[in-house]
Amino acid sequence: MSALPRADPCEPPSGSMIVFTDLDGTLLGHHTYAFDAALPALKALQNRGIPLIIATSKTIPEVERLRRRLHNRHPYIVENGAALVIPQGYFSGGTDSESESEYESILLSSPYETLRAKLCQWRADHGFRFEGFGDWDASTISKHTELPLEDARLAGERVGSEPLLWHDSETALAQFRALLEKEGLRLIKGGRFDHVIGETNKARACRKLLKLYHTHQSVTPRVVALGDSPNDLEMLQLADDAVVIRRHDGSYMPYTGDNRVTHTEKIGPAGWNEALQEILGSGVVEIRG
Numbered sequence: 121m122s123a124l125p126r127a128d129p130c131e132p133p134s135g136s137m138i139v140f141t142d143l144d145g146t147l148l149g150h151h152t153y154a155f156d157a158a159l160p161a162l163k164a165l166q167n168r169g170i171p172l173i174i175a176t177s178k179t180i181p182e183v184e185r186l187r188r189r190l191h192n193r194h195p196y197i198v199e200n201g202a203a204l205v206i207p208q209g210y211f212s213g214g215t216d217s218e219s220e221s222e223y224e225s226i227l228l229s230s231p232y233e234t235l236r237a238k239l240c241q242w243r244a245d246h247g248f249r250f251e252g253f254g255d256w257d258a259s260t261i262s263k264h265t266e267l268p269l270e271d272a273r274l275a276g277e278r279v280g281s282e283p284l285l286w287h288d289s290e291t292a293l294a295q296f297r298a299l300l301e302k303e304g305l306r307l308i309k310g311g312r313f314d315h316v317i318g319e320t321n322k323a324r325a326c327r328k329l330l331k332l333y334h335t336h337q338s339v340t341p342r343v344v345a346l347g348d349s350p351n352d353l354e355m356l357q358l359a360d361d362a363v364v365i366r367r368h369d370g371s372y373m374p375y376t377g378d379n380r381v382t383h384t385e386k387i388g389p390a391g392w393n394e395a396l397q398e399i400l401g402s403g404v405v406e407i408r409g
């Protein structure tokens with residue numbers, strides 16, 4: 121089991137650097153979901169007080185559980201940018217609470233209940249054939265995701281996006297997409313599922329958070345972002361340093377951007393460690409703006 125020393129309660133950052141990271145296939149191993157290979161760089165970030173911001177397709181309770189293992193008290197981004205979650209008192213200061221479940225959630229998508237109501241209505245009206253997490257109990261989510269039952273239950277606790285399996289024709293899909301678009305929603309292609317979400321993504325949530333750092337601390341930190349998939353692309357493009365993590369099959373997601381980019385030699389969390397050690401060791405910690 122991975123372990124990090126417990127950090128002191130995190131103050132908001134000094135402003136020199138901020139790190140945004142994807143989880144699956146990036147900080148966590150593709151098959152193992154372990155972050156052991158990233159421990160040296162995780163400790164280095166912790167020692168320097170550099171905020172590590174998780175930006176993932178996972179849900180709030182899934183990330184809360186991982187943050188406890190990482191001893192991470194920084195804000196985080198869930199459901200591909202559907203919400204930005206900020207621990208109570210993180211920017212305003214003055215919280216004495218030890219509770220790590222107390223947070224403010226800024227919703228950047230439509231509320232989950234609204235999404236579900238629309239999807240169910242369209243299915244009834246047009247006869248679309250699809251299934252979403254909202255149609256399933258935890259054991260069915262577990263079957264479709266191959267997650268253990270408890271993890272599947274947490275994956276079902278959603279705030280602003282719906283993963284679904286499309287069982288209908290391409291023609292029906294085009295009709296479905298048109299309905300989504302009219303409502304300011306869209307469909308993101310994922311590995312296993314398609315995700316219905318509002319006009320947001322990880323990058324939009326990152327920008328929102330960077331603005332908060334700027335407002336509260338008048339600093340613009342150097343931004344590092346790490347990811348392995350197309351849903352990380354915009355997040356990597358907004359960074360000063362983009363890190364494209366090598367996938368378990370040896371490939372890289374195609375990347376174009378005019379920022380500094382590193383393609384890791386190693387795979388998953390080992391690549392994550394390699395890239396951050398390099399960036400931290402370069403001594404180039406500059407403050408823009």
Ligand SMILES: [Mg+2]
Pocket residue numbers: 142143144145146347348349
């Ligand atoms: Mg990933």
